Amino acid sequence: MSSPESFPGLHAWLETPLGRYVMAWERTRFDTLVADIFGYHAVQLGLPEFDLLQANRMPFRFRAGAGEVQVELDYAALPFAAASLDLVVLPHVLEFAANPHQVLREVERVLVPEGHVVIAGFNPLSLFGMKRLLAREACAYPWHGQYLSLRRIKDWLALLSFEANCQAxxxxxxxxxxxxxxxRMAFLDGAGSRWWPIGGGVYLIHAIKRVQGMRLIMPKWERKAAARALAPLIQKTSPRREGSQKTLVERDFGRD
Known part of the structure; x- marks a missing residue:
């Protein structure tokens, strides 16, 4: 956490032509996914030089991690209260974190029930994954990371009571x-998305935190309104009026 950047080599690689190509695709997908997620508090963990929450409309959005961020932190021990965030964005954090499963556990802890997490990662079952296996520079970013497949991410999310909503x-x-x-090779994006939809070099997955046994509790004013709507209409009459009405009835019967 004392480092000026969480993954300094990754930041440098993202300035290369291949890194810009990757981030152009990811930013478009992030904008599409987070635009319709509502709540009050959203945080982006990692890659602070890219605002991946810009399309979101929550009133309080911030970036955390290391570098030019609003909050410096350790990804494995988030300094946020339990059930305090509505959206957490994780761009390429899990594959370079020392304990990625602990990072996800912390994300689950700080999310409110029905909260959202959006994860971006490098796909080991892709041409990027093949490059990682063949790379000679073992310490070079992003090829030395622990690439996690979509299947493994889904398994981890399921163990933490998340429901995978969509992926790209x-x-x-x-x-x-x-x-x-x-x-020149850009034509492969169209062909790949059609013939090999899970074989892209990077992926995004959106999941929702589910809590079993939850039920919606209506505010008191709604319960009162519902009770009024169901209650029979009773006409209130004063004792004097009731007596006078009774006298009139008896008088009418008397006449008969």
Missing amino acids: SGCYVPALEQEKWIE
């Missing part, structure tokens, strides 16, 4: 560093 995979171009070759 993209960036089918081989892990080439030259911009001209990335542009």
